[in-house]
Amino acid sequence: MVLDAFSRAVVSADASTSVLSSADISSLKGFLAEGNKRLDAVSAIASNASCIVSDAIAGMICENQGLIQAGGNCYPNRRMAACLRDGEILLRYITYALLSGDASVLDDRALNGLKETYAALGVPTTSTVRAVQIMKASSLAHINDTNTEANGGKRFRRMGSAKGDCSALTAEAASYFDRVISALS
Numbered sequence: 001m002v003l004d005a006f007s008r009a010v011v012s013a014d015a016s017t018s019v020l021s022s023a024d025i026s027s028l029k030g031f032l033a034e035g036n037k038r039l040d041a042v043s044a045i046a047s048n049a050s051c052i053v054s055d056a057i058a059g060m061i062c063e064n065q066g067l068i069q070a071g072g073n074c075y076p077n078r079r080m081a082a083c084l085r086d087g088e089i090l091l092r093y094i095t096y097a098l099l100s101g102d103a104s105v106l107d108d109r110a111l112n113g114l115k116e117t118y119a120a121l122g123v124p125t126t127s128t129v130r131a132v133q134i135m136k137a138s139s140l141a142h143i144n145d146t147n148t149e150a151n152g153g154k155r156f157r158r159m160g161s162a163k164g165d166c167s168a169l170t171a172e173a174a175s176y177f178d179r180v181i182s183a184l185s
């Protein structure tokens, strides 16, 4: 079932036949108060998604060039395309989770059964994990505007969001990438 921070609170309260606790309500108040920050963080990832994905897959291949040689799982082009598409799918579901403040959409629509699918197709999970780690580093840098021109090259782009305390949102975003990594490990 796909939930968000609000429906999650309702479903948990209902499961214990209780009313929403004041802790639930204050946590939802925080979710609303921090809403613009959350939208900025989602936008930092979504508006740089194709760059984040292509950079991560390129980096993964750079570190392990056997992937694009005969017998590698990114060879031939059909598999390279499937790999780039999977990177986009995973990043897209991570943005959905970050927007809704809940991992269920990521779990149900993307991660459920993925490890088994990859095993059946011979997709190497260590390489996929490496690509997800690079997407994580780059996404968190975009959220916090800590990306550097040295690494970004001519595609360097700074979001320029209002500066504030983004530590909780950054940790939450990181947790969705980690969730993908642990689902595949």
Ligand SMILES: CCC1=C(C)/C(=C/C2=NC(=C\c3[nH]c(/C=C4\NC(=O)[C@H](C)[C@H]4CC)c(C)c3CCC(=O)O)/C(CCC(=O)O)=C2C)NC1=O
Pocket (backbone or CB within 6 Å): 057, 067, 072, 073, 074, 078, 079, 080, 082, 083, 084, 086, 087, 089, 090, 109, 110, 111, 114, 117, 121, 123, 124, 125, 127, 128, 131
């Ligand atoms: C909505 C959720 C969803 C997910 C998550 C998804 C994943 C997914 N990735 C697949 C294939 C694949 N995935 C990869 C990915 C990679 N190969 C590598 O070497 C890299 C490590 C990695 C990229 C990071 C490749 C190469 C294939 C094709 C494998 C083949 O057909 O031999 C397939 C098999 C069907 C197909 O080829 O389209 C699925 C279902 N599909 C979905 O609908």
